[in-house]
């Protein structure tokens with residue numbers, strides 16, 4: 001469905017006049033399609049409207065980066081704006097209070113509060129190294145308290161023993177006292193679900209909140225509810241002033257539109273997402289992943305990003321010719337290292353070589369250590385022109401001089417020279433060989449390991 005969005009954009013743009021930057025006509029037509037895509041992703045209508053309005057002036061006049069199309073450019077602009085809209089990633093849980101720190105979970109019936117309470121407890125114990133105490137205030141649904149108790153027991157998390165017939169406010173008081181006595185750092189309170197915004201129950205939450213003074217009042221919301229999510233978030237926020245959001249069932253087939261709606265309407269951060277029923281299925285929220293899900297266009301985005309990093313075609317051609325001839329000096333290597341820094345990895349360099357798509361994936365997983373690049377850069381810069389062109393002349397005394405100049409030790413220089421030698425050999429093999437694939441093992445483990 002979403003591959004269609006690119007196709008649609010491409011066909012719209014091909015009918016319009018070519019321009020060096022996005023003009024109003026292009027943006028208007030393109031945004032119409034984006035609008036539909038957002039609606040299909042279940043983003044609430046008012047949010048879509050506002051979002052599109054906000055994007056329009058930003059998109060008009062944007063230069064179209066060479067080697068990308070206007071359609072791709074627009075997708076990238078929309079994507080960046082979505083990420084922006086969805087807010088900062090990895091927002092830490094607020095635990096800044098005198099222990100026991102209280103966290104209150106609220107939300108509609110069945111949104112995943114109880115499950116999230118247990119998941120969060122486990123996370124706070126493991127990630128923040130705190131002693132957690134789980135408490136259920138759900139006296140309304142039969143067996144709701146047992147549900148949390150069982151989850152706590154299975155996962156060995158401390159929990160408040162159930163006292164039949166006790167009401168939420170009394171349970172709250174009992175919980176705080178018990179937590180103080182047993183030395184808990186954090187208490188996580190699970191509350192009863194509402195089928196809809198129910199005044200009486202909202203008032204109860206307000207009272208509980210006043211008693212607890214929680215550092216976090218987290219709205220647990222189901223990402224599959226799409227449009228409804230926005231209204232729910234708004235009303236909960238108005239009634240009990242939520243501090244953050246946990247979005248559940250992100251593992252389902254919703255398109256993530258709820259995240260955008262909720263974030264936009266409440267302006268409260270989404271801190272975690274639920275991605276399954278198991279205790280460990282709680283992850284930090286990454287706006288770029290959700291933006292990708294909403295738009296379904298990660299490929300285009302990375303394509304435009306690469307293009308905007310300024311790798312122009314001439315450079316690629318020249319490098320390719322050099323490689324084919326087996327002519328490759330340390331100067332070229334230096335240029336590659338710098339390119340690598342820009343492109344963010346070995347993968348970028350290898351993509352210059354013919355027929356490397358196979359190992360590209362492998363390289364993508366090996367993120368490059370910037371420090372190694374910087375050291376290698378310093379080493380090459382400390383060499384004379386002759387040394388760079390013909391590294392064979394680099395003997396012991398030259399190495400000493402280079403080492404002093406680069407502030408590196410001899411073994412690092414040796415490593416670099418060895419790596420360079422292997423690279424040239426590999427290139428020669430490739431340019432001579434009948435095959436245009438890099439033979440497996442041609443990239444020595446040593447290089448791979450260094451890059452890890």
Ligand SMILES: Nc1nc2c(ncn2[C@@H]2O[C@H](COP(=O)(O)OP(=O)(O)OP(=O)(O)O)[C@@H](O)[C@H]2O)c(=O)[nH]1
Pocket residue numbers: 107108109110111112113114115116138141144191192193194247248249250251252273274275276277281
């Ligand atoms: N796939 C998936 N299922 C989830 C997730 N979070 C919760 N669930 C499931 O959703 C169902 C309801 O979850 P609960 O935690 O009981 O929801 P609740 O908000 O406490 O429900 P009430 O107490 O009745 O209001 C359970 O079967 C959970 O296993 C999630 O992130 N992904």
Ligand SMILES: [Mg+2]
Pocket residue numbers: 113114115138144190191192193
């Ligand atoms: Mg529950």
